Amino acid sequence: MQSELIHDSDFGRYLEDFKEGMVIRHWPGKTITESDNNLFSLLTMNHHPVHLDQHYASEATHGQVLVVGTLVFSLAVGLTVREISGRAIANLNYSEVLHHSPVFIGDTIYAESQILSVRSSRSKPDRGVIKVKTTVTNQKGEKVLSFLREVLIPKKN
Template identity: 65%
Template sequence: MEASKLGSFFESFHVGDVIEHSLSKTIFESDNNLFSLLTMNHHPVHLNADYASKQHHGKILVVGTLVFSLVVGITVPDISGKAIANLNYESVNHLHPVFIGDTIYAKTVILEKRESKSRKDSGLIKVETTGFNQDGTDVLKFTRTVLVKKAQS
């Protein structure tokens, strides 16, 4: 039996590579409720079916930061499993609403790669990740820079 691999070393990333992440998650009502409670986001459009039915989308919306957190998590085995740190997140764009019962998938493009100036044992990768639903509709897109360990230092 082969041990599971968590993440890749800096040397494994190549600019232009597209990673289609194998993890996915269907968002259940309990996920949305718990996340809303944990993060103190009690807006009724996320928790009150009657209220949400009278709003623009006509049903409960999943909290946007839950979608963001989920997509980041989906990428961990492939992108940041060997990371020393996520240095920044930028350009977080919510592209389409997410509803209870949607299944979220993700893919990542390697945008940039460079040696770390301050740490000889690591390098930086800049990636753009897109989260999409079961219909292939993009729901979220963001970029981030990750400090990743080298296999050889």
């Protein structure tokens, strides 16, 4: 499979720009700070001490504060916007969200997406749907998250 790293493309792609099997390495990554994790925890009402209390977390399974899993997922989706959904009409669904390994404060996450399928809309000829699998790794190359999504994308003409 061919991998593509894009730095200077237009924001988003049209349906015709996606090819089944295409692999896109999203850049840049995102280093998750304590402030990111604290703010997300508080905004989403996830006040579990394993995400906010260093002393509590130090005595828990991983021995340190865990980044909230939904923050990792949200950041991963955000990392893909430029190349996957920048021109999207809608994100239709997310499925098979799997947390493979924990993410800690100070970890940097990177995303890579594979286009699983590309099809024209059955009801509207000016658009189509792509199915994408995104895999997220940390700075050590360890897989931390993966998910599938389907995105409604406009055609060029």
